[in-house]
Amino acid sequence: xxxxxxxxxxxxxxxxxxxxxxxxxxxxxxxxxxxxxxxxxxxxxxxxxxxxxxxxxxxxxxxxxxxxxxxxxxxxxxxxxxxxxxxxxxxxxxxxxxxxxxxxxxxxxxxxxxxxxxxxxxxxxxxxxxxxxxxxxxxxxxxxxxxxxxxxxxxxxxxxxxxxxxxxxxxxxxxxxxxxxxxxxxxxxxxxxxxxxxxxxxxxxxxxxxxxxxxx
Amino acid sequence: xxxxxxxxxxxxxxxxxxxxxxxxxxxxxxxxxxxxxxxxxxxxxxxxxxxxxxxxxxxxxxxxxxxxxxxxxxxxxxxxxxxxxxxxxxxxxxxxxxxxxxxxxxxxxxxxxxxxxxxxxxxxxxxxxxxxxxxxxxxxxxxxxxxxxxxxxxxxxxxxxxxxxxxxxxxxxxxxxxxxxxxxxxxxxxxxxxxxxxxxxxxxxxxxxxxxxxxx
DNA sequence: TCTTATCTCGAATAAAATTCGGAAATTTCA
DNA sequence: TGAAATTTCCGAATTTTATTCGAGATAAGA
Numbered sequence: 001x002x003x004x005x006x007x008x009x010x011x012x013x014x015x016x017x018x019x020x021x022x023x024x025x026x027x028x029x030x031x032x033x034x035x036x037x038x039x040x041x042x043x044x045x046x047x048x049x050x051x052x053x054x055x056x057x058x059x060x061x062x063x064x065x066x067x068x069x070x071x072x073x074x075x076x077x078x079x080x081x082x083x084x085x086x087x088x089x090x091x092x093x094x095x096x097x098x099x100x101x102x103x104x105x106x107x108x109x110x111x112x113x114x115x116x117x118x119x120x121x122x123x124x125x126x127x128x129x130x131x132x133x134x135x136x137x138x139x140x141x142x143x144x145x146x147x148x149x150x151x152x153x154x155x156x157x158x159x160x161x162x163x164x165x166x167x168x169x170x171x172x173x174x175x176x177x178x179x180x181x182x183x184x185x186x187x188x189x190x191x192x193x194x195x196x197x198x199x200x201x202x203x204x205x206x207x208x209x210x211x212x213x214x215x216x
Numbered sequence: 217x218x219x220x221x222x223x224x225x226x227x228x229x230x231x232x233x234x235x236x237x238x239x240x241x242x243x244x245x246x247x248x249x250x251x252x253x254x255x256x257x258x259x260x261x262x263x264x265x266x267x268x269x270x271x272x273x274x275x276x277x278x279x280x281x282x283x284x285x286x287x288x289x290x291x292x293x294x295x296x297x298x299x300x301x302x303x304x305x306x307x308x309x310x311x312x313x314x315x316x317x318x319x320x321x322x323x324x325x326x327x328x329x330x331x332x333x334x335x336x337x338x339x340x341x342x343x344x345x346x347x348x349x350x351x352x353x354x355x356x357x358x359x360x361x362x363x364x365x366x367x368x369x370x371x372x373x374x375x376x377x378x379x380x381x382x383x384x385x386x387x388x389x390x391x392x393x394x395x396x397x398x399x400x401x402x403x404x405x406x407x408x409x410x411x412x413x414x415x416x417x418x419x420x421x422x423x424x425x426x427x428x429x430x431x432x
Numbered sequence: 433t434c435t436t437a438t439c440t441c442g443a444a445t446a447a448a449a450t451t452c453g454g455a456a457a458t459t460t461c462a
Numbered sequence: 463t464g465a466a467a468t469t470t471c472c473g474a475a476t477t478t479t480a481t482t483c484g485a486g487a488t489a490a491g492a
Binding site: 020046051052053054055058 | 469470471472473474
C-alpha cells in the first residue's frame with residue numbers, strides 16, 4: 001500500500017480501489033444477495049471479509065452506503081461486458097434479442113447481484129440521488145439506444161414513443177426476473193429469452209406489408 | 217369495546233377487525249409509505265395511531281408482519297373495486313385499457329400503498345410464503361383473465377403465451393409506476409395510460425387482414 | 433361489588449448499527 | 463536505518479430500535 005499525496009480526505013485512499021474495499025464489496029454482495037439487506041448484518045459481512053466490523057466504516061459511510069456501492073461497482077464492469085457481446089450483431093432487433101438473452105443469463109448466473117439491484121436497492125430513500133441510480137440509467141440506456149437505432153434503420157415503428165418502448169422491454173424483463181428471484185430459482189431463466197424476445201420484437205417492429213400480405 | 221366469546225386465542229379479537237387494528241394499519245401505510253420500511257419506526261407508527269408501542273404487538277407479531285398485513289388488507293378492498301369499474305365494458309382489449317388507466321390512477325392517488333406494494337414488500341424474505349403474495353397474485357390474475365378472454369373472443373393472438381403476455385403488461389405498468397414513485401411524483405401518472413395501452417394492445421391484438429391491407 | 437378475562441402500555445431487554453480512542457502497520461525522510 | 467508522522471485497523475462503548483415483560487386499567491358477568 002503506497003502513500004498518497006499530502007492533503008487527503010479523512011478517509012481511506014479512494015483511487016485504485018484498495019483490495020480491502022473490493023473484498024468488503026464481494027462479501028457484501030454475497031451476504032446481502034443471499035439473505036437480503038435487512039437480514040444481512042455488518043458483523044457477518046465483516047467476518048466473511050476477514051476484518052473487524054469497524055473497518056467497514058473506514059470504507060463506507062453506512063450500511064446503506066455499502067448497499068448503494070454495489071451496483072455502482074458491478075455496473076462499471078457490466079457495461080463493457082455487454083457491449084462486447086453486442087459487437088458484430090447487425091440490426092436493432094437482433095441486438096435487442098441478444099440483450100434480453102444476455103441479461104437473463106447474467107442474472108441466472110449471478111442471482112445475488114440481481115436480487116440486490118431489483119429487490120433491495122429501490123427501498124433506499126437516497127437511491128435516486130446516489131450514483132447507483134446513474135449506474136442503473138446507463139444500463140437501461142443500452143435498450144433506449146437499440147430502440148433509437150431501430151427507428152433510424154427503419155426496423156422499428158417510428159410512431160412509438162421510445163421511452164414507453166423502453167419501459168415495456170425493461171419492465172417485462174425485470175418482471176420475469178423478479179418472479180424468478182422470489183420463487184425458488186430452480187427453473188431456468190434463459191428458457192424465456194427467445195419467446196420474450198419474439199413478443200417484444202413483434203410489438204415494436206414495423207410490419208413489412210409486402211411480406212406479411214403475400215398470402216392474400 | 218365488547219367482550220368476545222369464551223375461548224380465544226392468546227391474541228386480540230380477530231374477527232370484526234377492531235378499530236384499533238385498522239388505525240394501526242392506516243398509520244403504518246402512512247408512515248411506511250412515506251419514509252419506507254427501514255426508516256419507519258414502531259414508535260412513530262404507534263404515536264401516529266395514538267397508542268403505546270407495545271400495543272402494536274398485540275395485533276401484529278412483528279414489524280414485518282405489520283408490513284405484510286397492509287397489502288392483504290388493501291387488496292381485499294381493491295379487487296371488488298376494480299371489478300366494479302370493469303362492469304359493462306365489452307371486449308378484452310377495452311377492459312385492458314381500462315385496467316391500465318385504473319391502476320395508474322389508483323397509485324397516483326395512493327402513492328403510499330403503491331410504494332409499499334411495489335418497493336418495500338419484495339425485500340421481505342417471507343413475502344412469497346405469506347398471504348400478501350396471494351393477494352398480489354389475485355390482483356395480477358385480473359390481467360391474466362382479460363388476456364384469456366381476449367384469446368377466446370378472438371381479439372388477442374392465440375399463439376401468444378398468456379403468462380408472458382401478462383408479464384409484459386404488468387411489467388410495463390409497474391416499471392412506469394416505480395419510476396414515478398422514485399422520482400418526485402410531481403408529474404401525472406395517468407397521462408401515460410392511453411399511450412401505454414395503445415402499445416400493449418397493439419402488441420397483443422390479432423391483426424385483421426382485411427382492414428390492415430385495404431391500402432394495398 | 434367482586435372476580436376474571438382481556439387490553440394497554442411504561443419500562444426492561446436484546447440485537448444490531450455506528451462511533452471512539454488508541455494500538456498496529458506503513459511510509460517518510462533525516 | 464530509525465523514529466516521527468501518517469494511515470489503517472479494530473475491540474469496546476454507545477446509540478438506536480424492535481421486542482418482551484409484567485403490572486395496572488377496563489369491561490363482563492355473577
